[in-house]
Amino acid sequence: MHYHAQTILKEDEKIIQAVLIGNGEGYGDIVDRYQTKLYRVSYYYTQNIEDARDLVQDIFIKAYNNLSSFKQGSAFSTWLYRIAVNHCLDWCRKKRPQYAEVSCLDIFSTEEEGPEDLYLRQEVASEIQAAVVNLPAIYSTVLILYYFEDFSPQEIAEITNTSKRTVETRLFRGRKMLRDKLHSKSSGGEGHDLLSKPGQLAQLR
Amino acid sequence: MTCYRSQDSWHSYVKQCLSDAERNEMASHLGHCPECRDIVSDIKKTIKIISNPDIPMPQFDIKVNIMDSIDKNRYKQNLVSVNTFRLFELRNWGFSMIAAGVFLIAFNLTSFSSIIKTDQVTELGSSLSKQISIPLDKVSQAAFSFLNHLIPTSRTN
Incomplete structure (x- = not known):
């Protein structure tokens, strides 16, 4: 388990380094690796497919644009989830409809x-x-x-x-x-x- | 709630992400504290009920939209500017080295002056400067042409 986590960490770092020296297409690998996980998190906050999809897209674009601020050597997934959670919370503050209270x-x-x-x-x-x-x-x-x-x-x-x-x-x-x-x-x-x-x-x- | 440890790291305990010493110590506490045992039991039950819930997945490709939206050349530009900065730094280093060389030669000349008679200084100085100035000029010219050849773009910038 620990070995697996380390492998993911190294692979992420390799992809990020490639993107940061100009291989923009390489970011697609990051999207492949994390889109389902981030979609799930977004869905919990939005409770609907369209908003969750829009949030995931925004999160990945935001992460890409700020990739140079990611500190090499730390866990990329933690950094990405931090952006995701903050973005979802922002969304909740601004747009989330008031759900009907749990009723059934x-x-x-x-x-x-x-x-x-x-x-x-x-x-x-x-x-x-x-x-x-x-x-x-x-x-x-x-x-x-x-x-x-x-x-x-x-x-x-x-x-x-x-x-x-x-x-x-x-x-x-x-x-x-x-x-x-x-x-x-x-x-x-x-x-x-x-x-x-x-x-x-x-x-x- | 009466046990002072009721709000301890039981969530970490359940996820088995504590050190061996911590885990053993907490397990030992559980052995004689029914209240904390209930807490651990409730956490486990809650995980069993609500973990990894099914959610509807989108039928469209998120990746395509993301890759269409990002500027794939964003970091290529950064790479160019970083390299330009490095080359500019290298050119500055070249100038610094030449200046240091000139300074050292001048320093050596002044050290000669203490052992040479005053009337010989001018003569010696001029002869030395003739010998030194020619190679210095050549070195400077060579350094300039080399650097200009190496970084033609940085000069235009």
Whole structure:
């Protein structure tokens, strides 16, 4: 795993160096390597395909135009994610529509299984994503990176330019806020703490 | 919440990105703290529920739009300006070396003056300068022509 990360780091650095000495076409390799990851992050914030696509394009163009400010020897992915997260947060501040509050989380309480499982799973994922992204930005960002994209607290600290301790605290509080939000919106009220009772949801997956 | 470690690095613990010593110490704490055990359990359950969610992927190529939008020659221009700067620096170094040579020769001449009688200084000075000035001129001319040949563009700039 560590070896794999080191390999990616070196390959990224090689491509960046080539771009910085004039091989502009080489940037396409960077786009290939990161477009899906950045699209996912953008999608969590925007919750729609078109805005996520536009954000990803803007992020890659911004990164290209600022490539000379990237410090060789540091992790390119961390630098790129930092641009992405900041860009997404800017977008949220300026353009994000006010989503309707989470309203149909009662599907969590169902224990039925059937052909509609896929649809339900997508609905559940969509509701949770909406709930996460509607939290205050400092909490939604750490939750997205930790739970959705599998980053460690140390990596999140580097991306968000904070300490690991701060990330741990935000994860702790963010998760509590998310649980309260989902709990208060679930139809059953008492006994439907979704994030601590995954059994019901697990049946939908 | 009563345990003072309830907000400790449990998220790092779950992702297994702590040092061995830290991990062992926290594992030991979990052995006798049900509150922290619940926290770790909840984090793991949450990961299981919401990690890596399915999201709709775009049906169009993002890469084409990006590559069409960027200026692919952006850093070629930088490369030219960096090289020009380096060559300009090299030319300055050439001038500096010549100036240093002249200075050293002048310094050597003055050191002769203390051991030569006053009436001999003018004669010696003029004869030495005749010997020295010719190669110096040639060196200077050669250096100029070499540098001009090396960096014709920087002169035009």
